Amino acid sequence: MIILAYSASEIWSILVMQGFAGLSLFSVLLLMALGLAIIFGQMGVVNLAHGEFMALGAYIVYLCSEVVQNHMPSLAPYYFVIAIVVAFLVAGIVGAGVEWGMMRFLYRRPLDTLLATWGLSLIMQQTFRSIFGAREVTPTLPEWLMGSFKPTQNIDIPINGVFVMALSLLLTGGITLFMFKSRTGLHIRATMQNRAMSGAVGINTGLVDRFTFALGCGIAGVAGAAFTTIGSTGPDSGQRYIVDTFLVVVFGGSASLLGTVASAFGIAQGQSISEFFLEGTMGKVATLMGIVAILMLRPQGLFPSKVRV
């Protein structure tokens, strides 16, 4: 009984920190899945290069940090915010290019998209490796992201975790507002529900496709940028995320943003609990098996779309 060795306040601190670890995994999963919830959930495009767009965002932050370090050290405390915007724009522009050059020819063949985007992910990985080398890189983070936050003596909450959490909540809120309250969001939803009809009422569906794909890629870039605060980036970092990301979206019921949030929360809590009882990889195996088993019983996911097929 190890637990008896701790006092009540220490147990409370452990609970708070464990709970925070679960929440922080939740925000990581949510950030990863948001872009895919748009690309896969809304557009139905299986983008296996999604992880590479995250890696792209992370590399952009690294580049910005190098430039700031070497040329304008006075900007160092603020650059990170700018770098996130740059990561969003670059990933979005690359995404728009990919949509223009490849995706728009493949919308009618979802299984083929899967292969083509895998090819794209290989090319992007090798590009990262050729430019940045095979070693993992870490940007120099501004001071205010380091260290931790101590409300009491025993509780220790890392600031970068709080930052990722805040960013993911902000983005989720922003995207929800954008999709459901803005004119462009309305066009996106209309096009994804009934392309022919949307075209008939004057929506430029081709442009909507390009914008939606670019938006999803841009969000992936932001996710990647945020991950530089908690880990380093290598050419194949993207591949590590891809299965988790897809499972979060599919598990949530792919057409639903709320579902994505709920499933990211469920998976994160499940994984932190199972990792507490089992060793590292086996905890992950148990979580994934649980998800697959639930998906087999309930293939439409947690929150299926209410549209009649």
Add this chain to the structure above:
Amino acid sequence: MKKVYQHLFGGNEGALGLVILAIILAVILPASLDIFRLNLVGKYISYAFVAVGLVLLWGNTGVLSLGQGIFFGLGGYCMAMFLKLEASDPISTKIQSTPGIPDFMDWNQLTHLPALWVPFKSFPFALFAIVALPALLAYILGTAMFKRRVGGVYFAVITQAVALIVSLGIDGNQGYTGGRNGITDLRTLLGWDIRTKSAQYTLYYVAVALLIGCILVGRIVLSTRMGRVLLAMKEREDRVRFSGYDVANFKVFVFCLAAAMSALGGAMFVLQVGFISPSLVGIVPSIEMVIFAAVGGKMSLLGAVYGTLVVNTGKSLFSETFPQLWLFLMGGLFIAVVMFFPNGLAGLWVVVRERLPGLKRRVIRTAVSAATQSAVIPAKLANSEGGE
């Protein structure tokens, strides 16, 4: 007799294609390559089993599995477990603290053989398990998903997740599976040393014979009425369902068949290469095997074999000389095949062949295919709009 000929070999044209493949694999390659290179070809041939299975499953039924590496790996592990037990007899492992169990178990402080391993002491059981275990797993996965009408990209994503689970699971249980290093140092099969040159030649021919057997099985499936149902399911699944066919059962059958073929490939891989590890089970190898089939032509059983050989030869040539370029080339190849040659090498061959004898036949063919395509595309559009 004629009917059998038509079914098995697809008439004169199909028989000719099969004979040419058999001559290339069994005569030309062994005569022109040294044993080291031939052994490499043997390794590629074991991947070709998976590609042939994928032609049935993906090209002709429209079900894309991104988890064929699971079955390849399971078949391989079943074979490797038997060979490892034979290599770990008490005499050759007497320096271990527990003689008579595989070396990696000893390193992980296991003191007796796990129950899972015990049946693999018997060769007949191992042979049975190579085909039966993967087929059983495919049956369970397939029934669970196809009966609930999970298909398309969802099936692909879930099989990919299962591939990750299996490879992580093997990786994480070092004492029982050999962990990340896999099962290595395999020596004899029933006392016959599989590492000698003559054994490698024999095993190569066994692999070729089994592969041709698999192609023939595939031909039988595709040429009977069942093959027509499969193809119909690929194009308009709901119409087939409304006509009274149980679509799920057909899919489960093909999934099991493809799994069993992949597993045979895995077993032949272990015999020829001498090891198996979780790196052959996970996501990346599973997708690569899909690419072999795609490059060869996802509709063509023979094309899949050529695709596997071409991609792998390219991979070994390029990764030796220009390791930097290889991933660019591979990635570009996937994109090019998907966008410009959806029927792969086999599709190219059809184009070339029809230019040869003159224009007349080609005109008729293209007219027909144009007609079918225009009939298919609106149907698919309607499907994708329905949100599947």
